[in-house]
Amino acid sequence: MNSAELTYALEISHLRKSFGGLVATHDVSLTIRPGERRLIIGPNGAGKTTLFNQITGDLQSTAGQIRLFGVDVTQLTPYRRAHLGLARTYQIITLFDRDTLEHNVTLGLLGLRPSRWQMWRPVSYYGDLSTEARRILDAVGLLHLADSLVSDLAYGEKRRVELAMALAQKPRVLLLDEPLAGLSNAERATVKALIAAIPRETAVVMIEHDMDTALDLAETVTLLNYGRVIVDGERDAVVADPKTREVYLGV
Template identity: 45%
Template sequence: MTTYALQTRNLVKKFGGFVATNDVSLNVEAGARHALIGPNGAGKTTLINLLTGFLEPTSGEVILNGDTVTHLAQHQRVKRGLARTFQINRLFAELTVLESVTMAVNERIGIGARFWRPVGAYAEAVDEAASLLSTLRLLDLAHEKTRNLAYGKQRLIEIALALAMKPRVLLLDEPAAGVPTSESRELFETIAALPRDVTILLIEHDMDLVFRFADCISVLVSGALLTGGTPDEIANNPKVKEVYLGEAISV
């Protein structure tokens, strides 16, 4: 029996007379590396905003690990195991890598607001942060300030901050945006190596990276799902070639 980590049922979002998300029913299997692709203006980020609670749907449902979360606030969805990154990173430039991730761990366990205690005063949080950095191949940069790092590394730190929330589902909104090609492959190799107990839903425009990373792809066009399937099925789908990928795509 297939287990789904994240689902939508007939999800609709309207802005006045404009339909941004049109009757989207999406199933993301637990443990999947699932990519959401489509041309500019297809509604991908709107859909992510609906999944995370940043936007309220006009109608339809969002289901996380079998529970309906359609009307829960963003922080409530985080507590239930949903985390995301953004197209533009949101890092504390003057903190070190380890300080940044430790602060995120402290926030999750409820001591982040105790600002009178120095970051790192809680040994278990520091150990957890260091372990997470090791998983993401960042431990050797633990004491570097984030502003000094290459952009690809900064994107990985943002992912580390999301993973510090211990999500069961991680939403990545264009993680390679602005990352030089020389760094993007390493970025995706690191993401792909994450444990499969974290389900990943990814938006990405670089089709080479998508086809290397994803085991399932959904195609969104004009706010509606056109089709979904394996990378081979998507690459050879005539409708996908016509509306988005073109004839040159291959895997």
């Protein structure tokens, strides 16, 4: 069965994560369709990034189930989930600062291979991936910096490298954790255009506080508060819901 025949790309059922006596996510249930553009909103501490960490396997859930294209991945490692088509970016940029942009993206491509990267082998050993890495860098407007060190980049450029690394994994579900955070207006417009250009074969789920920009990209919106889903549905309906104004907009 291909993704076009599947009802849901991602199914989350009664997901819960507890840290001691603190409940970070509580009975969260969501469904994401193939190709959907979903925005996750909520105040600080609402459980948004915790939910992403549960979906990717960076955090094991206390209870509940996660299905990716019909496959139960609840107990699978992040590596196995990535091979089923899941990729993400992080709120705090996670790149190899002392390596070049091409090297970083090549490592993302290596994640698709049956055999993992061997640290004692130079990246040149995987020379067939160089062309693809440069193609992806070109797609995010950074080909001219392919041989530069990540540490020499501006913050907005690092955001684009992280997006390139995620796209290198050819995801069918892409989680973006505050991809516009800390960017200038010009950088925000550039990254927004890159997200908008992601092919419809990929479902995009985004956490973002820049509502004016993020709502332009979203079809559906989920509001979290204190680890619970408060409102969930079509974008305009969620924005107009009184609970959204109360919890998120403070009115």
